[in-house]
Amino acid sequence: MSEELYKQMAQCIIDGDSDISxxxxxxxxxxxxxxxxxxxxxxxxxxxYIGDQFGLGEAFLPELVMAGExxxxxxxxxxxxxxxxxxxxxxxxRVVLATVEGDIHEIGKTLVGTMLSAxxxxxxxxxxxxxxxxxxxxxxxxxxxxxxxSALLTTTMVRQREVIEELDKEGLRPRIKVMVGGAPxxxxxxxxxxxxxxxxxxxxxxxIAKELMxxxx
Amino acid sequence: xxxxxFLSDDDLKAMHExxxxxxxxxxxxxxxxxxxxxxxxxxxxxxxxxxxxxxELVMDSVAKANKRPKIxxxxxxxxxxxxxxxxxxxxxxxxxxxxxxAGTRRIATDQDVIDATRVLxxxxxxxxVTPFFTPQDVPGELMSLFMYRHSLPHTxxxxxxxxxxxxxxxxxxxxxxxxxxxxxxxxxxxxxPVSPLTIxxxxxxxxxxxxxxxxxxxxxxxxxxxATSPMTISGSLVQQSAESLALLVLAQIVNPGCGVVxxxxxxxLEPRTGLIWGGVELGMSSAATVQLGHYYGFSVNVxxxxxxxxxxxxxxxxxxxxxxxxxxxxxxxxxxGIGEMEAGVMGSYGQMVLDNELVGSVxxxxxxxxxxxxxxxxxxxxxxxxGTRNYLGQKHTLKHLRAGELALTKLAERNSWETWExxxxxxxxxxxxxxxxxxxxxxxxxxxxxxxxxxxxxKIMAAAEKEMVKKKKK
Numbered sequence: 001m002s003e004e005l006y007k008q009m010a011q012c013i014i015d016g017d018s019d020i021s022x023x024x025x026x027x028x029x030x031x032x033x034x035x036x037x038x039x040x041x042x043x044x045x046x047x048x049y050i051g052d053q054f055g056l057g058e059a060f061l062p063e064l065v066m067a068g069e070x071x072x073x074x075x076x077x078x079x080x081x082x083x084x085x086x087x088x089x090x091x092x093x094r095v096v097l098a099t100v101e102g103d104i105h106e107i108g109k110t111l112v113g114t115m116l117s118a119x120x121x122x123x124x125x126x127x128x129x130x131x132x133x134x135x136x137x138x139x140x141x142x143x144x145x146x147x148x149x150s151a152l153l154t155t156t157m158v159r160q161r162e163v164i165e166e167l168d169k170e171g172l173r174p175r176i177k178v179m180v181g182g183a184p185x186x187x188x189x190x191x192x193x194x195x196x197x198x199x200x201x202x203x204x205x206x207x208i209a210k211e212l213m214x215x216x217x
Numbered sequence: 218x219x220x221x222x223f224l225s226d227d228d229l230k231a232m233h234e235x236x237x238x239x240x241x242x243x244x245x246x247x248x249x250x251x252x253x254x255x256x257x258x259x260x261x262x263x264x265x266x267x268x269x270x271x272x273e274l275v276m277d278s279v280a281k282a283n284k285r286p287k288i289x290x291x292x293x294x295x296x297x298x299x300x301x302x303x304x305x306x307x308x309x310x311x312x313x314x315x316x317x318x319a320g321t322r323r324i325a326t327d328q329d330v331i332d333a334t335r336v337l338x339x340x341x342x343x344x345x346v347t348p349f350f351t352p353q354d355v356p357g358e359l360m361s362l363f364m365y366r367h368s369l370p371h372t373x374x375x376x377x378x379x380x381x382x383x384x385x386x387x388x389x390x391x392x393x394x395x396x397x398x399x400x401x402x403x404x405x406x407x408x409x410p411v412s413p414l415t416i417x418x419x420x421x422x423x424x425x426x427x428x429x430x431x432x433x434x435x436x437x438x439x440x441x442x443x444a445t446s447p448m449t450i451s452g453s454l455v456q457q458s459a460e461s462l463a464l465l466v467l468a469q470i471v472n473p474g475c476g477v478v479x480x481x482x483x484x485x486l487e488p489r490t491g492l493i494w495g496g497v498e499l500g501m502s503s504a505a506t507v508q509l510g511h512y513y514g515f516s517v518n519v520x521x522x523x524x525x526x527x528x529x530x531x532x533x534x535x536x537x538x539x540x541x542x543x544x545x546x547x548x549x550x551x552x553x554g555i556g557e558m559e560a561g562v563m564g565s566y567g568q569m570v571l572d573n574e575l576v577g578s579v580x581x582x583x584x585x586x587x588x589x590x591x592x593x594x595x596x597x598x599x600x601x602x603x604g605t606r607n608y609l610g611q612k613h614t615l616k617h618l619r620a621g622e623l624a625l626t627k628l629a630e631r632n633s634w635e636t637w638e639x640x641x642x643x644x645x646x647x648x649x650x651x652x653x654x655x656x657x658x659x660x661x662x663x664x665x666x667x668x669x670x671x672x673x674x675x676k677i678m679a680a681a682e683k684e685m686v687k688k689k690k691k
Binding site for chain 1: 310311312313324351353355356357358360361382411415417443444445486488489490491492562
């Protein structure tokens with residue numbers, strides 16, 4: 001019975017259908033299935049599948065976004081049940097995300113946030129145009145493991161370095177790891193500014209975040 | 218020639234009406250208080266964080282704008298935009314340089330800002346220059362001004378842009394242009410709103426400053442169809458137009474009659490890897506943007522040369538060839554992209570030279586065919602049939618060769634295999650282009666600025682640094 005339901009859960013994530021993912025999450029509660037198992041054996045399977053397909057060039061970005069949203073919707077239903085049981089979903093790590101100061105683009109960063117959340121990270125997304133002190137302040141406040149910074153413009157990517165320099169000055173690395181991303185970001189740039197990781201896409205970002213937490217697949 | 222049309226008159230009217238509907242009914246996110254007050258005073262209304270612009274105000278602003286601005290270089294060259302000519306300029310804001318000899322890339326340096334400007338200055342088919350590269354050791358706040366300052370001494374052509382982001386940049390850019398004799402009304406500045414339909418505070422503040430200074434507003438909405446605008450190109454064009462016109466409305470209230478260029482930088486989502494710059498959708502949407510801008514009587518500036526390719530290869534050539542040709546045939550007034558590679562993050566000197574030659578072919582297409590008596594050549598045909606029975610010795614032949622009936626190329630390979638393999642050592646078009654770029658860099662001399670002008674530029678940059686960098690570091 002639950003095997004069949006797990007399959008449907010995975011499928012609704014693959015289809016990016018938030019209505020059905022919410023419906024199935026509610027059904028699992030009625031059936032008194034364990035919320036944690038529902039997440040890991042059902043919904044997460046779908047997220048992983050779509051991520052793999054994207055990596056193979058078989059799935060499209062909009063499918064990734066819709067899968068992430070469907071996942072979020074299901075988790076929102078299941079999380080209160082976990083709390084009732086006195087359990088929490090084991091988090092892989094805490095991440096502060098932001099687009100750097102002077103840059104107001106955030107589609108890619110938001111997608112990274114969605115995929116990180118869907119994969120089990122706790123994510124605080126500060127939004128766009130965030131100065132170094134705000135990003136670092138928030139990271140300290142929530143005791144973040146990772147700071148993720150985005151920049152879309154060749155003229156604003158230089159700001160990523162400012163945040164890293166500030167972290168170094170405060171002696172906050174390697175405690176806080178730094179991931180960077182955005183259209184103009186290259187491996188050379190990452191090396192130059194001494195960031196800890198980068199990815200060209202949201203699926204890769206999840207992989208990097210797991211590696212930085214020592215929890216590689 | 219008759220302009221190429223993707224959209225019928227009815228299509229254009231429908232898109233115009235859809236644009237006005239979006240501006241008045243959907244509204245535009247706008248939170249910058251001083252400019253909001255200006256807009257409210259002119260009849261706009263606010264719902265939540267969105268401003269609604271009534272159709273009459275939009276059309277009144279369109280009517281007021283100077284749609285035939287002229288831009289000037291320090292050599293006195295004037296490009297009159299919207300007067301029927303097509304002007305080409307280069308890509309602005311590339312991060313990397315493609316080294317065609319090695320097949321590798323490297324990060325652009327300060328020297329590349331200078332070298333790119335010199336190469337573009339030497340290429341006759343690059344009519345307007347914009348600062349090309351973004352060296353990464355420059356503080357972010359100063360990037361645009363730095364690029365502009367270090368380009369100015371190395372071309373005498375109209376040097377336009379830079380793309381700006383902050384109000385503070387306007388004053389310094391205008392001052393620098395004035396040092397080389399370009400008045401604000403002859404200088405274009407650009408900034409990009411955020412798609413969808415969002416004018417963030419620095420952009421709104423910058424538009425007010427641009428309009429006050431009287432510069433030509435060539436703002437660049439750059440939506441990505443499927444991500445920040447609808448997946449359908451027509452829907453994206455409507456949204457792009459609303460974004461463009463929204464900035465125009467503010468500028469025309471602040472300074473009625475200031476110059477405007479209608480620009481579009483619509484790209485499309487590559488649903489697997491990010492952004493399409495090379496697909497024919499770009500050429501098509503650029504052509505449609507030209508039609509839409511001309512519908513209002515504006516001169517129009519869109520993408521021209523654009524590719525996703527990483528080398529000077531076949532994909533590169535066919536993508537940029539198509540994407541420049543389609544909007545050119547639709548009647549574009551300005552096309553961008555000379556030297557561009559890899560969706561705009563890279564450029565190369567060889568590519569600039571190749572594009573210079575491609576412009577020649579595009580211009581030939583634009584000049585079209587004539588069916589007048591002279592070109593029908595009935596009399597010549599009769600003479601030849603009564604005489605030598607070939608056209609080689611006819612004055613008519615030489616006259617029209619000289620008059621440009623053929624776009625005679627310098628780089629394209631048109632020899633026999635033997636000549637190509639022997640004398641030309643199997644060099645292909647791109648090899649010739651790289652040779653030529655290196656020759657230009659070795660030999661091309663640009664008349665330098667006066668020492669006094671250099672000093673003034675340094676002074677302006679020092680003031681900008683003090684004002685913009687130090688202030689932020691507090």
